[in-house]
Amino acid sequence: MICYYHCRFGAQARNCTSPCLLKNAQQQENERTLSQAERGVQEYSHRLCVTNKKTGLSSLVDTGANISVLPRIKGFTATSLPSKLYAANKAVISTYGEKALELDFNLQRQYKCKFTVANVSKPIPGADFLKHHQLVVVLKSKKLMDNVSNLKTNEYLKTLNMSVTRSIDSQNIITAS
Helix, strand or coil, rough: CCCCCHHHHHHCCCCCCCCCCCHHHHHHHCCCHHHHHCCCCCEEEEEEEEECCCCCEEEECCCCCCEEEEEEEECCCCCCCCCEEECCCCCCCCCEEEEEECCCCCCCCEEEEEEEEEECCCCCHHHHHHHHHEEEEEECCCEECCCCCCCCCCCEEECCCCEEECCCECEEEEEEC
């Protein structure tokens, strides 16, 4: 969950209320828990993270995610969706509706996206967003490229362990792996 202050002011937020994913996000990304190490299931992969110029929030761009998901914002209420989200371990991921956002990656145009609000740790623009806006992830040059304007972001790759969302069948069942 992201607190009101980080939702409204992004990285420039001067206040933060618990629970907030951004409060200890950097610390959490740098730590590998003992239980994960013991199980040996931590897998690292190179993922492109881009920053929304409007909010200052970092988003994980995931070409393997069929849908775009957004962390739950404190106080966000909406009707539940017919879709179900599942983690790789078959645990249900709570969903809280949809939210339309406008993203700005400094590519001379704004990108509208309808996110599914769910219990995830980072905003994830998925393949639906990339396809609709003709955006391409170029991992070798660590950039997000706009095929319409031929502009590229100056972003960075992160090595992290994070769930992705994937559709597993046509009956509105969606999974995170």
